Amino acid sequence: MQDYHLQKNVVAKILAEHESMPGNLLPVLHGIQDALGYIPTEAVADIADALNQSIAEIHGVISFYHYFRQTPPGKNTIRVCRAESCQAMNGKTLEEHAKKQLNVDWHGTSADGEFSLEPVFCLGNCACSPSMTVNNEVYGRVTPERFDEIIANYRGAVE
Amino acid sequence: MTRVFISRDSTVLSLGANQVASALQQACESGGLNVEIVRNGSRGLFWLEPLVEVETTAGRVAYGPVQSQDIPALLEAGMLEGKEHPLYLGNIEELPYFKDQNRLTFARVGITDPVSLDDYLAHEGYRGLRNALDMSPQDIVQQVTDSGLRGRGGAAFPTGIKWNTVLNAPAEQKYIVCNADEGDSGTFSDRMVMEGDPFVLIEGMTIAGLAVGATQGYIYLRVEYPHAGAALNEAIEKAYANGYLGDDILGSGKSFHLEVRLGAGAYICGEETSLLESLEGKRGLVRFKPPLPAIVGLFGKPTIVNNVISLASVPIILDKGGEYYRDYGMGRSRGTLPLQLAGNIKYPGLFEAAFGLTLREILYDYGGGSASGRPIRAVQVGGPLGAYVPESQFDTPLDYEAFSAISAVVGHGGIVVHDDTVDMAEMARYAMEFCVEESCGKCTPCRIGSTRGVEVIDRIVEGRQKDMNTQLLRDLCDTMINGSLCAMGGMTPFPVLSALNHFPEDFGLDKASDAA
Ligand SMILES: Cc1cc2nc3c(=O)[nH]c(=O)nc-3n(C[C@H](O)[C@H](O)[C@H](O)COP(=O)(O)O)c2cc1C
Ligand code: SF4
Ligand code: FES
Numbered sequence: 001m002q003d004y005h006l007q008k009n010v011v012a013k014i015l016a017e018h019e020s021m022p023g024n025l026l027p028v029l030h031g032i033q034d035a036l037g038y039i040p041t042e043a044v045a046d047i048a049d050a051l052n053q054s055i056a057e058i059h060g061v062i063s064f065y066h067y068f069r070q071t072p073p074g075k076n077t078i079r080v081c082r083a084e085s086c087q088a089m090n091g092k093t094l095e096e097h098a099k100k101q102l103n104v105d106w107h108g109t110s111a112d113g114e115f116s117l118e119p120v121f122c123l124g125n126c127a128c129s130p131s132m133t134v135n136n137e138v139y140g141r142v143t144p145e146r147f148d149e150i151i152a153n154y155r156g157a158v159e
Numbered sequence: 160m161t162r163v164f165i166s167r168d169s170t171v172l173s174l175g176a177n178q179v180a181s182a183l184q185q186a187c188e189s190g191g192l193n194v195e196i197v198r199n200g201s202r203g204l205f206w207l208e209p210l211v212e213v214e215t216t217a218g219r220v221a222y223g224p225v226q227s228q229d230i231p232a233l234l235e236a237g238m239l240e241g242k243e244h245p246l247y248l249g250n251i252e253e254l255p256y257f258k259d260q261n262r263l264t265f266a267r268v269g270i271t272d273p274v275s276l277d278d279y280l281a282h283e284g285y286r287g288l289r290n291a292l293d294m295s296p297q298d299i300v301q302q303v304t305d306s307g308l309r310g311r312g313g314a315a316f317p318t319g320i321k322w323n324t325v326l327n328a329p330a331e332q333k334y335i336v337c338n339a340d341e342g343d344s345g346t347f348s349d350r351m352v353m354e355g356d357p358f359v360l361i362e363g364m365t366i367a368g369l370a371v372g373a374t375q376g377y378i379y380l381r382v383e384y385p386h387a388g389a390a391l392n393e394a395i396e397k398a399y400a401n402g403y404l405g406d407d408i409l410g411s412g413k414s415f416h417l418e419v420r421l422g423a424g425a426y427i428c429g430e431e432t433s434l435l436e437s438l439e440g441k442r443g444l445v446r447f448k449p450p451l452p453a454i455v456g457l458f459g460k461p462t463i464v465n466n467v468i469s470l471a472s473v474p475i476i477l478d479k480g481g482e483y484y485r486d487y488g489m490g491r492s493r494g495t496l497p498l499q500l501a502g503n504i505k506y507p508g509l510f511e512a513a514f515g516l517t518l519r520e521i522l523y524d525y526g527g528g529s530a531s532g533r534p535i536r537a538v539q540v541g542g543p544l545g546a547y548v549p550e551s552q553f554d555t556p557l558d559y560e561a562f563s564a565i566s567a568v569v570g571h572g573g574i575v576v577h578d579d580t581v582d583m584a585e586m587a588r589y590a591m592e593f594c595v596e597e598s599c600g601k602c603t604p605c606r607i608g609s610t611r612g613v614e615v616i617d618r619i620v621e622g623r624q625k626d627m628n629t630q631l632l633r634d635l636c637d638t639m640i641n642g643s644l645c646a647m648g649g650m651t652p653f654p655v656l657s658a659l660n661h662f663p664e665d666f667g668l669d670k671a672s673d674a675a
Contacts, residue, residue: 023440023458030382065422084575121342121593121597124341124350124383126507128170
C-alpha cells in the first residue's frame, strides 16, 4: 500500500478543482480513482471534510457503486461481461476461462499483480458477444483462445 | 484526395478498426497515395464490420469485413477507385438490411464524421434548433406532443406530456437530464448515437431547454462508455465555440449549458429518480413518487429526464414537423424505434424501423436466424427486466400495446436471441441474481425477494418439493410485482415467470402448463 502522504496532494488538488461544482461527489471520486487507481481509505476523511459530509456518508456512496474500489488494482483491469447477450454466445465459458487463467475469482488480482478481474453487466458491445475490456479497450467475439492472445499482449507490453 | 471511411464506433473498434485504419494510413503514406481517413460512426451492420467505405465518383463503395492484413491486397485491387475484390460489397445503402429501414433518428450515423460540426450542418443538422428558436415554448412542446413520441428508455411515457408538465411548473431554475445509463443487455442504440452523431443529442437537449425554459443540461453517462464520453465532450466543445451552446445561442439571447457526468457502474442508476440522486452526489437510491421529477427533480427543481434516443429524435421532429414523425408506426406506437439485434444471431446489428414489424420478420428477415445455425428458442426483448418470448409468439408485432398483451415489453428495443441450447431455468435464476446484485436495497420485496427467488429456483431445479416451491416462486413474483417501489423489483418477475410459463421442462416440470 502506498504512503498516503504522497497521495494527499493529489486528492486535495482534485477536491479544489471541483469545489464549486453542484453534485460534485461522483466527479471527485472519479478524479481520485483515475489519478490513483483506487480511492484510499485515508482519502475518505479528506473528502468528507471538504464536502462537509460525514465519513459514513462518503463511505456509503463509494460502496454503493460497483466501479469504485478501495484497494489498488493490478496493472491492467479486465472486465468480462456477464449479461444475457454474452451468455447467449458462450460467455460462461469465457468467464470460467478468465478466472482459471488468471487464477483469481471476481474482484481478484493475479498473483503477479498484472491483472485485476471484474465482472461487468453489459458493455454495449452485445452485437459481438461475448465481450470484455482491458483498461479502456473493448474486445468482441472473445473465445478462450483470443482471451489468451489478448492477455499475452498486455503481459508482454513494456510500460 | 480520396476520402475513406472507417468507423470509430466501439463495437467496430472491438473488431480491430484502429488496426485497419493505421494499416491503411501507413500503406498510403509509403505508396504516396493521397487519402483522408474519416472516422465515422457505424451503419450498424456489424457482421460486415470493420467496413471500409471509399468515396468514388460513383458514390460510396464498401468493403468488409476488413482486417489490417487485407489492406495491401485491397489497394492492389484498386479499392481507392472502387474496384472489385472478394470483400467488395458495393453501396451499403443498397443492401436490403439497410435499404428497408426508416432512418430518422439515425439518419447521419455511419455517414458523417461524428465530431465535425460542418459535416453535421451539411447533413441537415441544427435545422430543428433554428426552427425552435423562432417558436414559442408552447409550440415546441406541441410539436413533440403531435409527433406521438413516447419515451424510448423503457416506460414509453408520452414525451410531450412530460415536457408540458415541466413547462407549466414555475421555477427559477429547471434542468434537462439525459439518461445515458443504457444498462440493458442487448441495447446499444444510445451508445451508437452518442459515438456516431453526438450533435443530434446536443441539439435535442438544447431544444428541450428552449421548450421548457431550462438553461442547464446534464448527460448522465455510464462509465462503461468511454468512447461515447470522448465524442460527446468533443462535440460539446465545438457547439460552445460556435454559438450553439452557451449564454447566447445563435444570437437569440437564450442560453443553454451542457455537461457530461459519469455514473459508476450501478444498473439502478438508470431508473430516473435514482439517477437524480446519483447526479446530486448520493447513493443511487430510488425516490418515492410523487412528486414527479418533472415537478421536483434535480436539486429539487423541475426536471425533464429523457432517454438518449427520445432526445435525439427531437431535432427531426422540429425540423420536419410532428406529423411527419407520427406518420410512421402503428396504433399508439408512433415513429420509429432503433431495434438492436444481439446474442445468438447471424446478422447482429442495429436497424431503425417504424413500429409494426413482427419479431419473426426481425429475427429471420433481418437477423438471418441464429448464429449457431440451431433453432431459435427464446428471445428476450427489452433488457434484463423484459420477458422471454417463445417461438409461438414470434408473430407479435413490435408495438407497445401488442407486447403488453402477451405480458412482454418492448422497452429500449433490444432483442437478445438464444438458440435451443439455452437453459431457461438458468436464465430465470440469473434474472433473480441480477436483481440481488443491482437492487438499490430500499424496499424488501426486491432486496430480500430476489435472494429468496434464487434459492427457490435452485430447489425446483433440484427437484425438492417441486410443486410447493413452484407455487412459492409464483407467490414471490406476485409480491415483487405488487410490492416493489420501482420496476427493478417490479419487473424482475417478467423474465422469471415467462421462463417458467413457456419453458417449464427446463425446471423439471411438466410441459403441459405451456398455456399458463
Ligand atoms: C431499473 C431501471 C433501469 C432503467 N435504466 C434506464 C436506462 O438505462 N436508460 C433509460 O433511458 N431509461 C432507463 N430506465 C427508465 C427511466 O426510469 C425513465 O423512464 C427514462 O429515463 C425516461 O426517459 P424516456 O421517457 O425518454 O424514456 C430504467 C428504469 C428502471 C426501473
Ligand atoms: S424495487 Fe428494488 S431497486 Fe426499486 S426501489 Fe425497491 S429495492 Fe430499490
Ligand atoms: S451483454 Fe455483454 S456486452 Fe452487452
